[in-house]
Amino acid sequence: MSLTNYGMNRRHFMQHMATAAATVPAMNFLSHVQANANVLKSSQKSCILMWMGGGPPTIDIWDLKPGSKNGGEFSPIDTAASGVQISEHMPETAKVFSDLSIVRSMSTREADHGRGRYYMQTSYVPNPTVVHPSFGSVVSYEIGRNRKALEIPAFVSVSGGGGQAGFLGMTHAPFSVDSSGRIRNEPSEDSRKRLPGRLSMLQEIEAGFINSRRGELPAAHKDVYKNAVNLMTSRQMAAFDAEKADMGLGLDAESDATRDAYGRNGFGEGLLMARRLAQVGVPFIEVNMGGWDLHAGVFDTLKNQRLPQLDKGISALTADLKQRGMLDDTVLVWMGEFGRTPRINQNVGRDHWAASWSVMIGGGGLKNGQAVGATDADGVRVADGSKAYLPGDIWATVSHAMGIPVNTVHTSKRGRPMKLANGGTPIQELIG
C-alpha cells in the first residue's frame, strides 16, 4: 500500500484510521519509490538547453570576423571539427567540437528581450490571443507524460528563467531550482512524518468538492498535489544533489575532479545537475547563464568572466556525456534571445541584433562537427546563398533527434491548430 500515492481510496483512508496517524513510520510511504527506481532506463532522450539570458555576442564566440571593422579583439582558432573555427577564448570547447555544431545563419527579427526570448523559446512571435508553450513544455507534454516512472517534473529550469507552458497547461510549466539544487519549501522531518495522516484527511475534503460539478479546477488542484507529494518523497531527488549517490539510479557522488571540470560556478554546477537529471529520465533541462546584455565593455567581460565559464561548462558536459555513452541520446542547444550588433558601439559594447547570429547545437545523434550557414564578411547579414534559419528550425531539429514527430499539431485553448515548432523544418545538414 502506498500512502503517498495520494490517489488513495476509502479503504486506505479507513486503514489509516485503524492505525494511529502519528505513528505511521516514514519508511512506509517511501516504499513505492523502490519499485519505481528500477523501471528507469538510461537510454532515454533528453535535451539540455543552455540559455544565455540577455543575448550573447555570437560574433565573438562562434562566428568571428577577423579583418572586418566589426571583428573586435578576439581571434579565431581551429577546432577538432575540420574547417570550423571558434573564439580563441573557447579552447576546451574547440577540442570537443566534433560532437558539436554551429548554425551561423539565424535570422530572427525580434531584438527586444521579452519578445526575443518568447520567440526563441516558443518559435512563435508574441500574440495577444494565445500564449504559446516554451519548447521545454512541449517536450514535457510529448515525452514527459509518457515517462510514468519519472517523479521530477519533466521540464526543469536551473537558475531562473523558465518560460511558460501556455496552452499546454500548468502541469508542463518549468520547475525551478537554483544551481545548488535547492527547492523552496522542502518538508521538515516533522512534516514528512505527518504527511500520510494529513493527506488522508485532505483526500476526503477534496473529493467532495471535486464531485460538486464545478468544472475541472478542483480536480486539477488535486493532481498538482499528487505530483508534489510524489516529488517530496522521491528517491530521484538525489539528482539535484551532486554529493548524493544512488546506485539504483546510476548516480555517483560527484568527485572533486568532475566538479572542477564543470566549473565551480552557477553555470558549471547547473550543467552537472542537468546531466544527473538526464540520467534519471528528465527529458528537458534548461540551465540559465545570465550577464550577456553587454552594451558596454564587451571584450573584457567576455575574456575575463563569461567565456572561461562557458568554455569549461560546455566542454566538460560534452566529454562527460560522451564518456558515459549518453551523448547520442542528449541534444545540447545553446542560445539566447538574439545575438549582438556586429558594429561596436562607443562604449565598446554591442547592442541587440537579431538579423544574423549563431546558435550552437550538439550531441543527440546529429551529424556534428559542422558550421551550418554563414554570415557575410562583416557579420551584418546572412551570406548570399546561405539559408536563413528560424527558431522553429532549431526546435524541429531537436524534435527529430528526440523522436517527436515533426508534423505534430497541438490545439490551443480556443481550438486553433498550432504546429510543433511553428512548422519549422529539421536542418538537413544536421540530420543527414
Add this chain to the structure above:
Amino acid sequence: MAVLTGAEGIADEPGLATPPSQLSLSEFIDTNIRQTWTDNEIEPSPVADDEEWIRRVYLDMVGRIPSLEETEAFLADQNPRKRSVVIDNLLNHDDFVRNLTTIWTNNCIGRGQPRRVSRAGMEKFFREAFAKNRPWNEVVMDIITASGHFEENGAVNYILAQMQMQDESVQLTAMTTRLFLGLQVQCTQCHNHPFNKWQQSQFWEFNSFFRQVGKIDHRRLDPNTGRQVDDYSEVVWREYTGPVYYEKRSGLMQVAFPIFQGQEVDPGVGVNRREELAKLISNPADGQPPQIALAMVNRMWAHFYGYGFTRPVDDMGPHNPASHPELLNRLAFEFAKNDYNVRDLVRWIVSAEAYQLSSQFNSSNEIDNPSAGEIPMFSHMYIKSMQAEQLYDSLITASNAHQSGNADWSSQENQRRRWMQQFVVAFDNDENDEATTFNGTIPQALMMMNSELMDKACSTDRGSFLSEELASPGKETDKISRLYLAALGRKPSRNELRTTQKFIGAYGGEKLKGFQDLFWALLNSNEFILNH
C-alpha cells in the same frame, strides 16, 4: 434576483448619449445576460446559498475570505436585504481600498521590484485615490501627467516602471494603451495591425505624447561606507518639440504628430503634451463610450466574474468582438456619466443577478464553460484561482494570525512582500520582465504544504487560533464545525463530520495534533484555494 437599485435616470450630457433603453441599468444588465441564456437554451444555476456567497463576495471585494466572526454574523442575520447591506459595508471597508490598491499596483508596476521604482509610493497613490473614491478618469489623468519625486508623488511610479530601458517611450506607449484604454497596439510599433484599425502611424502618434518624459535617478553618499548609493528617482519634463520619426517596414522614414482619436495637439514649443492628452482621454469617440470607461468596465467585470466581455480584457476592438457588446457599452456609458465612480461600478457589477448564482452548474448549463474556449454566458459563477495576495491574506484571516503575532503593521507588510516575491521570476535582462507563476504548480503546492506560513497557521502555540479554539468550552463536534467554518466558510456535512471525528479519534491521546492536521488539510484543500 438582483440586489441592485439606483443608477437609473441619469440625465444625458452632451456628447455622452446613452443608447435609448426603457430599462434601468440593473434591469438592463440582468435582461441582457438573460437573453444569452434564452438564445442558447440554457437554465442558469440557482442562487448561491449564503455560505457560498459571503466567501465569494469577500474574496472579490476585499481580497480575503471572511473571518469566522464575519461569516457567523452574516449567516445569523435575518434581514432579507442582508446581501446588499454586506455589499455596502464592504464598499466602505478599509480592505476594499487595500484590495484595489494591490490590484492596481500590480497592474501598473508588476509584482516584482523594477529598478528605481517605489512600490510604497505607488501603493500610497492608489490607497489615497481609492479611499477618497476619486473619479477614475482623474486617477488616470494623474498617472499620465505625473512628475516629481517617486515617494512624494507616487503616481510617477507607473511611468518609472515603464522606463526600465531607453526605448523612446515605446513600453510606456504600449502599456498605457493596454492598461487604461484596453487596446493592444504593441504590434503596430513595427507595422499596421493585421486585424484592427490601428495603423503604425497611430502607435507613433500616441507615442509622441510621451516623448517629453525624462527621469533623474538621484544618488547620495552613504556616510557609513563612503560610497554612492541609490537615492530617490523622479520624473521630469524634457524638452521635445515637433513630430517623432519612425521607420516603415519598407525602410521609409515617416513622421507622427501628437494626435489622439483624431484630435491634434500643438506640437510646438512650450506645450505639455501629457497634460493635453489627459484632457482628451475621457472624450467619447464616434458615438462610443470613452475608451477609458470601456477598459475599466471590462477589467472590473473580469475581476468579479473571472472573464470579461473580451478575451483578453485588454484587447478590445472590432477584431475581437465582445460577448455582450450592448451591456459593455451601457455600463461604460453609465460609468462615465456617473463621474467615473468606481464604488458605484463595483456595486452595479456585484449586485447583478449573475453574480448571485452558484458556481455549481447543472446539466443544462454545463456547456457554459469559457475555460474550454466558449464565450462566457454568466449562467453560473466561474471558479477563480486565488491570487497570491488573496491566498496570503486568507491564510492570515483563517488562522487569525494578524491577531496572535506580536508583529507590528510594517513587519507584517514586509512578511507579506517576502512571501509574494516567491512568485516572481525576474528575467535576467535589462527590461526586468516578470512572470507570476501562481497557477497550480508543484512549487505552489510545496509552499502551501511546507512553508513557515502554513506551520504558523496550524500552530498550537499560546495565542494561536487553534489553541484558542481548542481551549474554549464546547463539544468536539462544535470545534470541528468551527474549523470548517474558519477555513471554508461553511459547516461540515453530516458525513464529513462523522469522518472527521474518526480522523481525530485515530490520534488517541494526541488530539491536538489531530486538530492541527485537520486544519492543515482544510487550508490545503481545493475548496480553500478556489474562489467559487
